[in-house]
Amino acid sequence: MDLTLIVVLVIALALFFDFTNGFHDTANAMATPIATGAMRPKIAVALAAALNLVGAFLSTEVAKTISGGLIKEGSGGVQITPTMILAGLIGAIIWNLVTWLFGLPSSSSHALFGGLIGAAIVGAGVSSVDYIVLLDKVILPALLSPVIAGLVAFCATRLAYAITRRYDNLPDGRAGFRYAQIFSSSLVALAHGTNDAQKTMGVITLVLISAGVLGPNANPPVLVITACALAIAIGTYTGGWRIIRTLGKGLTDVKPAQGFAAETATAATILASSHLGFALSTTQVASGSVIGSGLGRRGSSVRWGTAGRIGLGWLMTLPASAIVGAITAFIALLGTVGVVIDLIIAVGVIVAIFAISKHNNVDARNALEGVNEVAESGRVVKIRKVKPKNAKRRAA
Amino acid sequence: MIDWIAFVAVAVAALASACVVVSLYALGLRMLSTAGKAPHVTPAEFTDAITIVTPTEAAAEAKRIKKAAARSPLTPLQKRLALVVAYTCFVLCALVVLFGIYLIIPALHG
Numbered sequence: 001m002d003l004t005l006i007v008v009l010v011i012a013l014a015l016f017f018d019f020t021n022g023f024h025d026t027a028n029a030m031a032t033p034i035a036t037g038a039m040r041p042k043i044a045v046a047l048a049a050a051l052n053l054v055g056a057f058l059s060t061e062v063a064k065t066i067s068g069g070l071i072k073e074g075s076g077g078v079q080i081t082p083t084m085i086l087a088g089l090i091g092a093i094i095w096n097l098v099t100w101l102f103g104l105p106s107s108s109s110h111a112l113f114g115g116l117i118g119a120a121i122v123g124a125g126v127s128s129v130d131y132i133v134l135l136d137k138v139i140l141p142a143l144l145s146p147v148i149a150g151l152v153a154f155c156a157t158r159l160a161y162a163i164t165r166r167y168d169n170l171p172d173g174r175a176g177f178r179y180a181q182i183f184s185s186s187l188v189a190l191a192h193g194t195n196d197a198q199k200t201m202g203v204i205t206l207v208l209i210s211a212g213v214l215g216p217n218a219n220p221p222v223l224v225i226t227a228c229a230l231a232i233a234i235g236t237y238t239g240g241w242r243i244i245r246t247l248g249k250g251l252t253d254v255k256p257a258q259g260f261a262a263e264t265a266t267a268a269t270i271l272a273s274s275h276l277g278f279a280l281s282t283t284q285v286a287s288g289s290v291i292g293s294g295l296g297r298r299g300s301s302v303r304w305g306t307a308g309r310i311g312l313g314w315l316m317t318l319p320a321s322a323i324v325g326a327i328t329a330f331i332a333l334l335g336t337v338g339v340v341i342d343l344i345i346a347v348g349v350i351v352a353i354f355a356i357s358k359h360n361n362v363d364a365r366n367a368l369e370g371v372n373e374v375a376e377s378g379r380v381v382k383i384r385k386v387k388p389k390n391a392k393r394r395a396a
Numbered sequence: 397m398i399d400w401i402a403f404v405a406v407a408v409a410a411l412a413s414a415c416v417v418v419s420l421y422a423l424g425l426r427m428l429s430t431a432g433k434a435p436h437v438t439p440a441e442f443t444d445a446i447t448i449v450t451p452t453e454a455a456a457e458a459k460r461i462k463k464a465a466a467r468s469p470l471t472p473l474q475k476r477l478a479l480v481v482a483y484t485c486f487v488l489c490a491l492v493v494l495f496g497i498y499l500i501i502p503a504l505h506g
Binding site for chain 2 (some may be wrong): 025037038059126129140141144151159160163164170180181183184190211242267268273274275276
């Protein structure tokens with residue numbers, strides 16, 4: 001198969017992955033403000049899309065982590081071919097859509113890394129992956145970031161409640177946190193753009209490097225940045241509607257103060273780590289924050305079963321998409337025929353999944369609920385219903 | 397090989413910035429309600445998640461805030477002072493956020 005044709009195919013698939021990423025992740029920023037009534041759902045989703053677009057242009061640190069380092073490319077390292085990246089992307093997209101259909105919580109970023117790693121191992125051997133970079137920049141941030149975000153959200157929630165608590169039975173103005181939520185959730189959407197759109201940029205840059213269009217360790221070109229920004233923004237906007245529907249039952253009992261604290265914690269964690277080039281999962285950070293802020297409220301306890309299910313989903317994503325990526329890479333080793341088979345499988349799976357999801361729209365409500373990991377995280381914390389002396393005041 | 401210092405830096409930066417932003421905003425709200433101007437924000441949409449507030453309850457709450465403001469023990473000067481502190485907090489909070497955004501955009505500071 002012609003090298004340039006396959007490069008075009010990889011870019012198209014990468015942009016499609018970016019679209020599914022936006023689709024999956026609208027709720028990370030907008031679940032809590034919609035749940036507390038800080039914003040109308042339609043406005044929230046449009047705002048998230050616009051800010052994702054802006055965020056994608058702001059920083060390219062994460063893209064550099066992916067395009068330069070994770071897989072040893074260029075002279076001295078192993079030659080990574082566009083075919084392998086294609087196989088990895090197909091693995092990531094298939095895993096992403098399958099989990100979405102079955103309502104398993106999953107991280108788009110881990111699906112991407114898993115797919116690429118699986119394909120690289122099959123295509124170029126176990127030694128082609130830089131495991132130290134993998135551990136340092138992907139796995140450890142993945143394990144630590146939800147914990148850090150949870151801790152930050154816990155502290156922030158405690159502070160927010162402590163500072164606004166009034167013992168004199170006068171209004172505490174906590175409803176005012178709704179205004180703040182508009183800004184904090186915007187910041188999360190912006191952070192999502194700076195982190196998640198970068199991942200696709202990194203992949204496209206990687207394929208351009210491997211095709212010899214760009215030199216090794218090059219920065220992503222402007223055209224690539226623009227295309228990725230648009231893909232994620234469109235994905236965010238279109239994906240929103242399903243998530244809004246899910247959120248009808250979504251997050252249980254989130255108060256504006258909590259929502260504000262959780263969103264600020266999410267934004268701070270993602271922005272701080274984007275700045276240092278850690279590619280972490282926005283979904284996991286947002287989930288960690290929601291759990292942390294729930295625990296920061298009085299009379300809360302953890303539903304360990306739900307927490308465990310989310311944790312299992314996190315652990316599974318990377319190896320599972322690596323296996324899918326490895327299988328597609330294995331087929332691609334057959335040469336042109338293999339690539340064509342891969343593409344047919346990918347398109348078939350994508351079309352089938354969208355058809356099934358349309359078909360099940362109403363019946364599969366329960367299955368779809370799990371898709372929204374942030375909403376799921378809200379259920380991890382059980383808030384004991386304390387009957388306050390001044391019941392009306394708790395209304396905000 | 398693993399850069400633990402960078403991890404600690406991320407954790408500390410996130411914790412500090414989030415706590416500063418939330419504290420400033422919360423303090424602003426506290427001062428607003430001290431000044432007798434507790435904000436009353438009706439939810440934009442009454443989702444299932446908001447279990448307590450209905451439009452009727454929201455209206456009752458607004459009335460209660462007005463009443464509470466009327467019998468505040470503070471002098472007008474004290475109220476005005478609280479209001480100034482409140483707005484200062486909000487402005488500081490916005491500045492902290494803007495500074496954070498400035499920090500993460502490499503194009504702005506080379």
